[in-house]
Amino acid sequence: NKQVIFKDYISGFPTDADMYITTSTISLKVPEGSKAVLVKNLYLSCDPYMRPRMTYTTDSYVDSFKPGSVIEGYGVAKVLDSGHPNFSKGDLVWGFTNWEEYSLITSTEMLIKIPTTDVPLSYYTGILGMPGLTAYAGFYEICTPKKGEYVYVSAASGAVGQLVGQFAKLLGCYVVGSAGSKEKVDLLKNKFGFDEAFNYKEETDLVACLKRYFPEGIDIYFDNVGGKMLDAVLLNMRVHGRIAACGMISQYNLDKLEGVCNLINIIIKQVRMQGFVITSYYHLYPKYLEMVLPHIKEGKIVYVEDTVEGLESAPQALIGLFSGRNVGKQVVVVARE
Numbered sequence: 001n002k003q004v005i006f007k008d009y010i011s012g013f014p015t016d017a018d019m020y021i022t023t024s025t026i027s028l029k030v031p032e033g034s035k036a037v038l039v040k041n042l043y044l045s046c047d048p049y050m051r052p053r054m055t056y057t058t059d060s061y062v063d064s065f066k067p068g069s070v071i072e073g074y075g076v077a078k079v080l081d082s083g084h085p086n087f088s089k090g091d092l093v094w095g096f097t098n099w100e101e102y103s104l105i106t107s108t109e110m111l112i113k114i115p116t117t118d119v120p121l122s123y124y125t126g127i128l129g130m131p132g133l134t135a136y137a138g139f140y141e142i143c144t145p146k147k148g149e150y151v152y153v154s155a156a157s158g159a160v161g162q163l164v165g166q167f168a169k170l171l172g173c174y175v176v177g178s179a180g181s182k183e184k185v186d187l188l189k190n191k192f193g194f195d196e197a198f199n200y201k202e203e204t205d206l207v208a209c210l211k212r213y214f215p216e217g218i219d220i221y222f223d224n225v226g227g228k229m230l231d232a233v234l235l236n237m238r239v240h241g242r243i244a245a246c247g248m249i250s251q252y253n254l255d256k257l258e259g260v261c262n263l264i265n266i267i268i269k270q271v272r273m274q275g276f277v278i279t280s281y282y283h284l285y286p287k288y289l290e291m292v293l294p295h296i297k298e299g300k301i302v303y304v305e306d307t308v309e310g311l312e313s314a315p316q317a318l319i320g321l322f323s324g325r326n327v328g329k330q331v332v333v334v335a336r337e
């Protein structure tokens, strides 16, 4: 059983030397009397929240990785054997698994049976999995959007951002996204239908840049990056604007978080800023599927993935998120069936 092991706690940017590949043996049968599920992992998801798990903390909504242990993460898998009444051999599932070929999953609360396979299976790491639900709950529940509003999305070409932009367009909003390369800016405008997009790395004055794209101000900011961008947005918000604090990837590799200077605008502009963790919104998953599956089938929502092959490629793929190497949702293919 090939595995990706987390070496030890880190500070700063992760490197592929912080993980290593090893091989162990695993029985392909669930132990007698156990309620565990034995799965073959097919697709693994690289997600930014995995970086904070590489630093020791007791102060987060998710535990730190254990040095010397296999990396945990979201994935799509096939059930090979099950002691649990809700799962049987042959079922396809998505949820929490491990970065290895085969996993014995003892906590099955975060395992969801895959309802339909007439879309690519890997979508359950992205649009039909945790990032998709994040975009849905974050946009519709946290941002309370209305038709015609001015919406700004950062890290807009990624797993979550590309969907937020498309949801906002479907509702009839004016949508601008930012991303870190020309290729990504082109995707935003030409594939995902954003009204405008810009490369934030080429902008020296973010406040002025946002004023250019939003002369009348921003109603909704879907924040994936935090830091300087959030500070610039605060100066550009409209009265009664909303900010969904989804992620702050610009801060995940810093030992000391950057200060945000313009918070007073939350009072001046009567802005509502709300953080959220997607695990509190899983009850919305059936409703989300009902909305998104027809849109996917009719081609009204598209989804771009960045796929690498093999467990050996997983460490590089994960660290690539922090330099923006991924174009779309970062997926690792372990096996196709």
Ligand code: NDP
Residues within 6 Å of the ligand: 047, 048, 049, 130, 131, 134, 155, 156, 157, 158, 159, 160, 161, 178, 179, 180, 181, 184, 224, 225, 245, 246, 247, 248, 249, 250, 251, 276, 277, 278, 279, 321, 322, 323, 324, 325, 326, 327, 328, 329, 330
């Ligand atoms: P992405 O697929 O968007 O990948 C991360 C992207 O972030 C990179 O491609 C890069 O794109 C951008 N990025 C990296 N470093 C920086 C930086 N210093 N400043 C600005 N942008 C940077 O990731 P996801 O869509 O999966 O996640 C997006 C955000 O949502 C993350 O912050 C994540 O933690 C958060 N999240 C929160 C959840 C919740 O429950 N609250 C659940 C899921 C995700 P670029 O080239 O544009 O720089």
